[in-house]
Structure formats: C-alpha cells, structure tokens
Amino acid sequence: MKPTLVEQIIASHAKRERVSHGELVTAQVDRVYLQDGNSPTIAMLFEKHGFTHVFDRDRVAIFFDHSVIAPDKHIAARLREAERLADRLGVRVFRAGEGISHVVALEEGWYEPGTIVVGSDSHTCTGGSTQCLALGMGASDCAAAMVTGQTWLRVPDTVWMDVRGRPGPATRARDVVFYALRQNGQEPFLYKSVEWTGSWFDELGLDSCASIANLGVEMGAKCTFLPPGPGRPEGMKPIEPPDACDPRVIVVDVEGLPPMVSKPHSPGNAVPLDECEGFKINYVFIGTCTNGRLEDIAEAAAVLGDAKVRAGVQCLVTPGSRRVYIEAMERGYIAKLMQAGAIISPPGCSACLGTQGSIPASGDRVLSTMNRNFLGRMGNSEADIYLASPLVAAHTAIRGELPKSSELLQ
Structure with missing residues (x-):
C-alpha cells in the first residue's frame, strides 16, 4: 500500500x-x-x-x-x-x-x-x-x-x-x-x-x-x-x-x-438536539478555536438580528482573532450582537479555560461552542456545560432554553 x-x-x-x-x-x-x-x-x-x-x-x-x-x-x-x-x-x-x-x-x-x-x-x-x-x-x-x-x-x-x-x-x-x-x-x-x-x-x-x-x-x-x-x-x-x-x-x-448537543461532562456524550429540547440555559458562550471564526460570528449575528438575548441569560461572544473582530465589525455583525444584548470580549480563548471571566455561577447551565465540557472546564465544577454549534447557541440565547431542531431555520 x-x-x-x-x-x-x-x-x-x-x-x-x-x-x-x-x-x-x-x-x-x-x-x-x-x-x-x-x-x-x-x-x-x-x-x-x-x-x-x-x-x-x-x-x-x-x-x-x-x-x-x-x-x-x-x-x-x-x-x-x-x-x-x-x-x-x-x-x-x-x-x-x-x-x-x-x-x-x-x-x-x-x-x-x-x-x-x-x-x-x-x-x-x-x-x-x-x-x-x-x-x-x-x-x-x-x-x-x-x-x-x-x-x-x-x-x-x-x-x-x-x-x-x-x-x-x-x-x-x-x-x-x-x-x-x-x-x-x-x-x-x-x-x-x-x-x-x-x-x-x-x-x-x-x-x-x-x-x-x-x-x-x-x-x-x-x-x-x-x-x-x-x-x-x-x-x-x-x-x-x-x-x-x-x-x-x-x-x-x-x-x-440533526444538530447534536454534547451533554455534561464529555464531548462524546452527544445526543440529537431534540432530546434536550426545553433544557433551561443561563449562559451562552460563542467563540473559541473551534467556532470563533467569521462564519460563526456571522451566523450568530444573523440569528440574533433584531431579537434580544432573553432576560436572565448571559450571552458572551468572543471573536477568535483581531482579524475576525475587525471584519465582523465592518460587516455589522458586532453591532447586531451588541444591540441584541450580547457581551463582546477581546479576541482570545476567553471563558473556555476558566482562568479568566466570565466564570459561570454554581448551578448554571452553560451552552458553549467550545470543544470540551469536562467538569470544571470553565472554572466552576458546580456548573454544567453543554456543547453545540453557534446556530444552536444563538437560538438558545434568545429562548433561554435549548430549541427544537425544527425552529433553527425559521
């Protein structure tokens, strides 16, 4: 061979x-x-x-x-x-x-x-x-x-x-x-x-x-x-x-x-999104080296559009690089995200590792676009981390809960 x-x-x-x-x-x-x-x-x-x-x-x-x-x-x-x-x-x-x-x-x-x-x-x-x-x-x-x-x-x-x-x-x-x-x-x-x-x-x-x-x-x-x-x-x-x-x-x-969601506390603990439909989420994090690129920011901005992040939900968006950040600003994505109520943090690893903010509170359910959801990954072992795509994450930020897969393209 x-x-x-x-x-x-x-x-x-x-x-x-x-x-x-x-x-x-x-x-x-x-x-x-x-x-x-x-x-x-x-x-x-x-x-x-x-x-x-x-x-x-x-x-x-x-x-x-x-x-x-x-x-x-x-x-x-x-x-x-x-x-x-x-x-x-x-x-x-x-x-x-x-x-x-x-x-x-x-x-x-x-x-x-x-x-x-x-x-x-x-x-x-x-x-x-x-x-x-x-x-x-x-x-x-x-x-x-x-x-x-x-x-x-x-x-x-x-x-x-x-x-x-x-x-x-x-x-x-x-x-x-x-x-x-x-x-x-x-x-x-x-x-x-x-x-x-x-x-x-x-x-x-x-x-x-x-x-x-x-x-x-x-x-x-x-x-x-x-x-x-x-x-x-x-x-x-x-x-x-x-x-x-x-x-x-x-x-x-x-x-x-269908879209997948990884449940705590392993990336391989993945199930179809509809199995988690209705799960309440306190904190949505969009970014990291997995999904902090321009197409990811663009998709989140398109979903949030004229909508608002639901009261009681923190939505943090971190561009993966300065280049991504600048282009996202030039295309209006950052303005849309901020107007919707998202927090934009400087390019970098951000909350992924848990060595800097924003740390989830004890009892929080986090939906993140990062690559790992090990226990304590984001700096608090008393928070549960779910993993999904930026598309799912943006819809979750609006609803405050995981959506049905049929709702994602409406």
Missing part, C-alpha cells in the same frame, strides 16, 4: 524514503509556537538547561491568548515571565488581543500542506484542515523543538473516516464529529492519524474544516487531515482509502443528521 499522508510527511522530514507506523523517528519541524499558559514552564526549562537560542527566530512564536485580561496578580506575573522569555529569544510575539494561536496560525498561512508544526496546546491539530501535520506537545518536547528544530514521534497508524450522505440543513461541521464520537467512542482513534474523506467536504469552507480538524484531539487522535477542496490550499493528494470492509475504514452515515 502507498504511504498515507502522515507517513509521507514524516518521511520527508526525517530524510527517509519511507517510514512505517509504529517506528520511532526524529523529524525536522517547520514551526513551533507557544501559548502564555505554559510558556513560563518552558522558560524554566531553558534556564535549567542553559538554552539561549532557538533554531530559527522567524519560525518560533509566542501567543498571549489564554489570559488576555489577567484575572489576578499570579497570572499577571506568569504573563510577564512569558514576555521576558520572548524578549530574550527574540522571537515573534502575538500580544494579548491579537487572537487565539490556532486561529491566527491559520490566518497567517503557517499550516502549510505537508509541513510539521509543533504547538504547546492540544488544539494545534487545527492545522490538519490544510493537511499540515500539526502536533500539540508538552513543555519539554516544545523546548527541545525550539532549540534543535527537531522532534521525535512514533509514526501513527491511519484510520479513514468515510462520510456518506448529507446532514440536515441546520447541522454544522462540528456536529458530524460529535456524532462520530457518539457512534464509535475514542478507542478507534487513539494515537491514530485520521483522514476524513467523502464528497460532503467539497461543500465546506475553510472555517468549517478548521472546526473538524480542531476536534481531532477530542477524538483521541494524534493528528487529523481534511481533504483538499474549494477555497482551501491545494494540499497533498491523499491515497485512495482501503475498501470499506477494511477495519481501518469507519463509515459515517450522516444522511439527514
């Missing part, structure tokens, strides 16, 4: 003709980026081992996205430490307010097809939307990659997600991932390279593809790849997947698939 996408990319960066899954290899990296949450740990590693340089200052960057507005003096001190590291190394800095690392990296064209990008955040896998081998790694591996321009990894085996049919008109790209998790669990994807395939992807823009790639880590995958298509970089030509009877091929029948 011809090499899979992940094998092709690793072989080219390991200066090998071919690699096989299961091999441990050392490969060159094309870029490394850090985020402010763990760059202080990396700074300590540099000091401990006497590192004073990086392999290429133009290919290493630090983002300030997890704590855009420092909530206390301890986080403020960590941010200063990260700033000092960036200054010592002379690397590029994306200041607080410029956006989420993965969103900005995609905008900047860093996820080039066939390259290897290492990031210090698990959702670096977003780069798979353009057939980049984008790997989230821990502090030690990131520090080593920064200094040497290399990383080590075990070549993952590949599974193919063969999407068949067309989902319902109110169903979004992220819903397909959560449906696949509901059907299969994480076991088939653990430390695998996931190659998505199917004619449905020809209908998706880059923003939707980025949402699917972003959720690769929730699947348990090592990496994930979307096929090239209209409006996306040309990319590498994937090999034909094996026959459907091959155990490495997982068929996902999405014909007529």
